[in-house]
Amino acid sequence: MRNKSIFTVLPDGLFFGRAALLERIYKAAVDLSHPPCGIILKGPRWIGKTEILRRTHRELFWGQGFVVPLYYQFSETSRVDEFSGDFISEVIKQFLAFKRRDPEIARGQLTLTKLRGLLTDEGFMEAADLITAHLDARAVGEPAALLRNALRVVEVMTRETNSQVFLLLDDIGRAAAINLYKDGPGIMREIAAALKPLSFAASTGTGAISEGLSGEVCSETMEVSGLPGHEARAMIEELLRGYSLNFETEVVSTAAQRLSGNPFYIREIVRALSCGPGDALKTLKGFATLYVREITTGTLGSALGGQLSQCGHKGLRVLRALMMQRGPVGIDDLSERLGISTADMERTVLVLESLNLIRVNLGSLTCTSDPVVRDYIEYISNTGLLGKGIEETRTWMIRDVLKAGYSVPGRSVRQRFRQEIMDVIRAFDGEEVPERLFRVSAGGEVLEGTDKDSVLRLPTVTGSFAASAFEKYESGLPIVIAHGFAPGRFDASGEVLWLVGLKDSQTLINIGDVENFLRRSRILQREFCPARVIRWLVGQKGFSPEALQRLREDGPAYTSDAAALAAVKKLVNPVKDKTSGGPEPLRREFEMVLPPSRNAELVAVRGATEISSEMGFDEDSIGRIKTSVVEACINAFEHSGSPPSKVHLRFVADPESLTIYVSNPGFDFDGAFAAAPSSGGVDALPQKRGWGLELMRGLMDEVRFESLEGGTRLVLVKYLNAKGEDDDG
Amino acid sequence: MTDKEARTFTDYGDVIVIYARDYMNDIEGEKLEDICESFLKERGCSIILDFSSTDIINSIGISILTGIIEKVRGFGTKVALSGVHGVVYDVLKIVGLTESVPIYESEEAALKAYGVKERVIAV
Numbered sequence: 104m105r106n107k108s109i110f111t112v113l114p115d116g117l118f119f120g121r122a123a124l125l126e127r128i129y130k131a132a133v134d135l136s137h138p139p140c141g142i143i144l145k146g147p148r149w150i151g152k153t154e155i156l157r158r159t160h161r162e163l164f165w166g167q168g169f170v171v172p173l174y175y176q177f178s179e180t181s182r183v184d185e186f187s188g189d190f191i192s193e194v195i196k197q198f199l200a201f202k203r204r205d206p207e208i209a210r211g212q213l214t215l216t217k218l219r220g221l222l223t224d225e226g227f228m229e230a231a232d233l234i235t236a237h238l239d240a241r242a243v244g245e246p247a248a249l250l251r252n253a254l255r256v257v258e259v260m261t262r263e264t265n266s267q268v269f270l271l272l273d274d275i276g277r278a279a280a281i282n283l284y285k286d287g288p289g290i291m292r293e294i295a296a297a298l299k300p301l302s303f304a305a306s307t308g309t310g311a312i313s314e315g316l317s318g319e320v321c322s323e324t325m326e327v328s329g330l331p332g333h334e335a336r337a338m339i340e341e342l343l344r345g346y347s348l349n350f351e352t353e354v355v356s357t358a359a360q361r362l363s364g365n366p367f368y369i370r371e372i373v374r375a376l377s378c379g380p381g382d383a384l385k386t387l388k389g390f391a392t393l394y395v396r397e398i399t400t401g402t403l404g405s406a407l408g409g410q411l412s413q414c415g416h417k418g419l420r421v422l423r424a425l426m427m428q429r430g431p432v433g434i435d436d437l438s439e440r441l442g443i444s445t446a447d448m449e450r451t452v453l454v455l456e457s458l459n460l461i462r463v464n465l466g467s468l469t470c471t472s473d474p475v476v477r478d479y480i481e482y483i484s485n486t487g488l489l490g491k492g493i494e495e496t497r498t499w500m501i502r503d504v505l506k507a508g509y510s511v512p513g514r515s516v517r518q519r520f521r522q523e524i525m526d527v528i529r530a531f532d533g534e535e536v537p538e539r540l541f542r543v544s545a546g547g548e549v550l551e552g553t554d555k556d557s558v559l560r561l562p563t564v565t566g567s568f569a570a571s572a573f574e575k576y577e578s579g580l581p582i583v584i585a586h587g588f589a590p591g592r593f594d595a596s597g598e599v600l601w602l603v604g605l606k607d608s609q610t611l612i613n614i615g616d617v618e619n620f621l622r623r624s625r626i627l628q629r630e631f632c633p634a635r636v637i638r639w640l641v642g643q644k645g646f647s648p649e650a651l652q653r654l655r656e657d658g659p660a661y662t663s664d665a666a667a668l669a670a671v672k673k674l675v676n677p678v679k680d681k682t683s684g685g686p687e688p689l690r691r692e693f694e695m696v697l698p699p700s701r702n703a704e705l706v707a708v709r710g711a712t713e714i715s716s717e718m719g720f721d722e723d724s725i726g727r728i729k730t731s732v733v734e735a736c737i738n739a740f741e742h743s744g745s746p747p748s749k750v751h752l753r754f755v756a757d758p759e760s761l762t763i764y765v766s767n768p769g770f771d772f773d774g775a776f777a778a779a780p781s782s783g784g785v786d787a788l789p790q791k792r793g794w795g796l797e798l799m800r801g802l803m804d805e806v807r808f809e810s811l812e813g814g815t816r817l818v819l820v821k822y823l824n825a826k827g828e829d830d831d832g
Numbered sequence: 833m834t835d836k837e838a839r840t841f842t843d844y845g846d847v848i849v850i851y852a853r854d855y856m857n858d859i860e861g862e863k864l865e866d867i868c869e870s871f872l873k874e875r876g877c878s879i880i881l882d883f884s885s886t887d888i889i890n891s892i893g894i895s896i897l898t899g900i901i902e903k904v905r906g907f908g909t910k911v912a913l914s915g916v917h918g919v920v921y922d923v924l925k926i927v928g929l930t931e932s933v934p935i936y937e938s939e940e941a942a943l944k945a946y947g948v949k950e951r952v953i954a955v
Contacts, residue, residue, distance in 0.1 A: 801923075
């Protein structure tokens with residue numbers, strides 16, 4: 104029975120994430136120790152606000168017996184008589200349904216007269232009288248009385264039944280369109296006044312409504328956005344498995360990102376997959392083609408079209424203009440640029456804001472549409488406003504999706520290249536290497552004037568790190584910083600700083616890359632003030648002649664390509680170079696979802712054992728990984744709410760390390776590890792509880808928490824060659 | 833399954849050796865605790881907890897193990913651990929139990945230290 108909902112909700116198998124938010128609202132509803140306060144859920148359409156409110160209603164209806172949950176979804180009516188009759192009817196039905204534990208009463212189509220009879224039978228005379236007053240007001244057409252009676256019904260029922268209530272008001276912004284009199288103001292002010300003594304959760308798509316409400320009543324606004332990346336990926340994968348469809352993890356990551364983690368978009372895309380090319384998520388092109396087809400002529404496109412139909416021609420032009428701007432644009436500027444009159448612009452802005460497509464702030468507009476809506480606007484603008492052909496537009500859109508998609512896996516490749524350079528340079532220890540490896544132009548050619556027999560004495564490097572921490576807002580090639588000493592000179596005068604710029608793409612390092620590198624190098628140099636600076640640029644494919652010329656003009660700098668780097672790597676660190684003579688080991692990922700059942704952590708242990716054995720970890724390290732995985736899992740379960748929910752694990756096996764990500768559906772469990780326990784000393788016994796984090800820290804090389812939307816992810820890292828061993832070796 | 837894995841405990845009269853299984857968690861810990869408690873109440877004998885079959889111990893297992901040691905000491909009798917190896921030893925070291933309770937390499941070494949020569953009952 105508990106699974107039965109009075110209001111339609113998605114099957115549990117199609118609902119993902121949001122556990123923290125649901126828990127938060129539920130707790131706010133049943134916590135009677137605080138004065139009444141509200142939660143305003145603000146988020147774009149289709150993001151799942153209605154589902155959150157209805158699921159909360161279901162939990163409150165079946166999960167406890169002292170707070171009456173009342174769910175009301177505002178309709179698109181502008182008539183106060185329709186609203187007031189509907190509201191009175193819904194509130195009374197839900198009160199009676201809760202009191203009798205009979206959801207059928209709330210589902211039934213009972214007239215107000217019939218409800219009055221039921222109330223009289225129950226002895227709720229004041230409520231019965233309220234219905235009589237409402238019917239009288241309706242008969243004489245008195246809108247103020249109708250509204251007053253409607254907004255009193257919660258108070259009356261609460262008093263008569265001696266109950267507490269929790270209101271769940273869906274699409275509360277629609278109240279702004281309900282008018283007491285023709286062209287009069289909406290009833291938001293009256294609604295806000297009625298909410299003051301009550302606890303509630305309300306959903307809205309627009310910032311203006313949430314700001315207006317929070318100014319009137321005690322409330323907290325919570326943004327509801329797309330599911331965080333890992334939850335969106337998990338949702339896509341689980342839905343695909345449900346349809347027995349194949350997929351590639353990288354393509355799923357791209358899809359999750361493109362769909363902004365929006366559950367509605369995700370369900371629609373997977374549904375389209377199930378009806379069409381089932382293996383579309385095996386390749387990026389497959390996804391790009393399906394996605395573009397769906398938002399142009401598919402169900403998703405129809406839904407978007409329905410939503411955006413209210414924008415009109417002018418609205419589309421405004422949106423497109425805003426999409427092309429990175430920052431806010433003044434309303435007056437935009438009116439002038441687009442040739443839209445001030446009055447028309449005001450109307451357009453109101454509509455776009457009500458659809459949560461733009462944000463209005465101090466006379467400026469910013470586009471807040473998600474990438475899917477932007478793609479759809481781009482499509483209809485191209486085919487409608489600009490008169491381009493459908494196929495042509497689709498072709499360009501598919502190209503854009505492909506380009507964006509490749510940048511997702513590209514990030515890990517770039518990080519791997521950077522890590523490789525950091526490892527190589529960290530191994531420098533006064534070796535002598537051929538200078539030609541540091542004087543490369545393009546295509547493996549060595550710069551003119553390089554003596555083929557001359558050697559370069561490398562410094563003794565003490566450490567290397569990414570420069571990103573020192574140049575947060577910089578873009579361009581990643582730079583690695585290495586600090587060390589000239590061989591045998593371990594004093595201030597021997598200090599040397601290597602600044603290494605890297606380009607991990609199939610194009611040559613060009614003059615723009617060089618300019619960017621030189622400028623940033625100068626800034627970084629000032630930061631560290633070393634005795635000597637060495638600049639080294641490494642490009643996979645080498646350098647353009649103009650880039651080399653520019654570099655020469657600025658002073659000495661080393662230049663290498665990927666082949667030269669590989670040669671240096673062999674010379675400085677032949678033992679560590681496990682990849683020589685064969686293909687580079689690939690990064691592999693394994694995912695696992697554990698149900699909340701007894702000893703489920705042992706399933707993760709088996710997975711961890713298999714993966715770490717195959718990676719070449721020794722028995723001791725495998726034991727440490729297993730114990731840490733157990734610890735992480737039991738804590739993730741323990742802090743996943745009540746009842747416990749699933750725990751998600753992701754194992755990432757790199758050539759150098761195993762990284763294990765452990766998360767539950769959005770609950771913080773870093774708090775579980777707040778204080779380190781004491782071990783007690785000789786003969787005294789250690790503290791009994793709270794050893795989880797200490798154990799993991801003692802057994803793994805890195806343990807950290809990463810903040811996610813609405814929760815925390817625990818990250819465990821074990822290196823194949825522990826850092827200490829590297830340093831020694 | 834080895835002989836030790838099949839057994840729950842071995843009764844040496846004044847000393848009881850209790851064998852933990854491969855995964856020392858809440859269930860296993862409570863089981864050990866129950867056996868300990870019954871022997872302590874019945875005889876007030878010394879306890880050796882043997883971990884030679886144990887590959888994993890979690891923080892709840894640690895918590896219960898600490899409780900068992902506390903309880904045995906409360907009865908004024910001796911307690912020791914034996915056969916602790918690999919990551920289980922690492923865990924005990926991290927929490928400081930290697931400093932506060934005698935740990936012997938094997939059951940035999942622990943029995944020798946307790947002056948036990950022959951087995952009485954095997955269960």
